[in-house]
Amino acid sequence: MDLKDSRIVLGVSGGIAAFRALDLCSLLQKQGATIRVVMTAHAQKFIAPLSFETLTQHPVYTDLFDRAHAFEMEHISWSKWGQLLLIAPATANILAKMAMGIADDALSTLYLSFSGPVVVAPAMNTQMLLHPATQHNLEVLRKRGVAIIEPVEGRLACGDVGPGKLPSPEEIVAFLTNYQPHHDERNIVSTQHSAAGSHSQQSGEHSVGQTSSQPPDTSLAGKTVVITSGPTHEYLDPVRFITNPSSGKMGAALAREAARRGAKVHLVSGPVSPAFLPHECATIHKVTTAEQMLHAVQRLAAEADIFVFAAAVSDYRVAERTPQKIKRSGNSLVLHLIENPDIAQAIGCHKKPWQITVGFAAETEEMEANALAKMAKKHLDAIVANDVADPRIGFDRDENEVTIYLRTGERRFVSRRPKSEIAKEIFDAILDLVAVTPTRTTQPED
Known part of the structure; x- marks a missing residue:
């Protein structure tokens, strides 16, 4: 505006x-x-x-x-x-x-x-x-x-x-x-319908708050897509937390692309700038911690057809959060960290035959080997890998460069481009998976 x-x-x-x-x-x-x-x-x-x-x-x-x-x-x-x-x-x-x-x-x-x-x-x-x-x-x-x-x-x-x-x-x-x-x-x-109706009117350069410039289609009509986005905050005390530089821009781009294709979209987002939340096309579920994100995704699991785990979830949290601010003592501080739940693995290992799960792998070394290992361990249908050591792309950037690995053995390299275009390539790959995945045979569980 x-x-x-x-x-x-x-x-x-x-x-x-x-x-x-x-x-x-x-x-x-x-x-x-x-x-x-x-x-x-x-x-x-x-x-x-x-x-x-x-x-x-x-x-x-x-x-x-x-x-x-x-x-x-x-x-x-x-x-x-x-x-x-x-x-x-x-x-x-x-x-x-x-x-x-x-x-x-x-x-x-x-x-x-x-x-x-x-x-x-x-x-x-x-x-x-x-x-x-x-x-x-x-x-x-x-x-x-x-x-x-x-x-x-x-x-x-x-x-x-x-x-x-x-x-x-x-x-x-x-x-x-x-x-x-x-x-x-x-x-x-309906905000879903309003988003689809407005996409064909958008043109020009992309910004975080804009919808896709691609015309709407119905390739995901009738599907429900759950996307995780942004970082998580794991508090040490009331004012300090463990996190990462994720901005939520990739998750927002994925939400807009799924909505453009006619899907009903739920975005489960960690703490990000309000400007990066795509209210115009998705139902937003705001969370703070990894455990909260897991519970939010689990509540949506029964109705979901496609999961895209784009959030940069903190791998660890402190074993015991202190109720008061930790003061300087002149000595070093040792924190006891425990692993957070793996959301993609928790859903992937218990998904229904008609559900598709897509993960992300932010790597700094041996990207392909690590991505393929994660895809197998988490029972994913695809994984999107990128090199976060490259300062031009990834966290808090408007562009990315990724490789998409599919369960079929196919490998798709997507060169550096705006995240809105990356999202389109990801959903093109997801549609290929939809074509070889059984259709839903029962109604969503209560």
């Missing part, structure tokens, strides 16, 4: 992150956007409307029954003025109101009257975020075409460490810059 000369209505709801909306407002204005702000009553407990009025040079909409602007119904006039409604932070309360269609204050009423694209950035305590009610409300909003900027992991105002933190203003602006709103966003019934 081009932010220059855009008209954005910024909704601010009542969480501790409300004060960060000032920086967000300022940054959006620096990108050339004109901002009007609407605040809930609880948001005004954290920050005064005057701050936004000074910054935007526009009055802040706070009260349905304010008579200061006689004969003007702001929730109607503002909804006609705005090209985008951005709610940041979005509390559990406002998300619930939006999902249920409750209109009892300025922000919730404006949402119901707003016909353009809507983006929300949830921010709340981890347990509130993970509560089934909140997750249900987020899923309802996704199906209506509301774009969700996933909260990030970090230390929260309550002192807990976990997902629920509002992304930085820079991350939110990056998301909006890559965001491609559909023509009639609010009338979308």
Whole structure:
């Protein structure tokens, strides 16, 4: 989305992150956007409307029954003025109101009257975020075409460490810059269908937030694809963790390619920038640790036809995480590490005859030998190997160079190119496997 000369209505709801909306407002204005702000009553407990009025040079909409602007119904006039409604932070309360269609204050009423694209950035305590009610409300909003900027992991105002933190203003602006709103966003019934319908309209260079420029097809119609993506974080103490440089760009490219081919896509992602999550075409399952990722994949296993294990999962975690920050002592520190579960192996060794599993092998030496050994050990149908010692490709890069090994003995080298094109080559190989794999004979298990 081009932010220059855009008209954005910024909704601010009542969480501790409300004060960060000032920086967000300022940054959006620096990108050339004109901002009007609407605040809930609880948001005004954290920050005064005057701050936004000074910054935007526009009055802040706070009260349905304010008579200061006689004969003007702001929730109607503002909804006609705005090209985008951005709610940041979005509390559990406002998300619930939006999902249920409750209109009892300025922000919730404006949402119901707003016909353009809507983006929300949830921010709340981890347990509130993970509560089934909140997750249900987020899923309802996704199906209506509301774009969700996933909260990030970090230390929260309550002192807990976990997902629920509002992304930085820079991350939110990056998301909006890559965001491609559909023509009639609010009338979308399914994010899967909306993604397929929009692919043929995309062209030009790829960015992380864009869909594939290839025309849609139906080669994976009726299939469910589960993709793992990004790194995992294995905490030593409340503030330190073991991880790797994975950005989630490859997983996002795979999700978009699977959706372009008509598949229903689930992306199980470790902690990555919200800008790298393909909300427009996949259901996102956000996790932090390897064990959480395994459990998420296992919950989806019964309905899956194809698994692509693209995540860079930490091989080890500490045996015992300390509840307090580890302090310097002047001495060396010895950590007792234990192996994490191997997600690809756990699924591959127990898959159904009609299920296809594809792994990734990030190697620094003896790439082919190591990749083939992993494919056999994990009962994979294919494995995608790349040399992560090459600084031009791999982790946190926009390009990659891979070799795809198939269970049939075939070997396909894919030269250096954008990850979106790598994803296309991988799914071309997967389709060849689909052709020689038995079809599903039973319904998904409950």
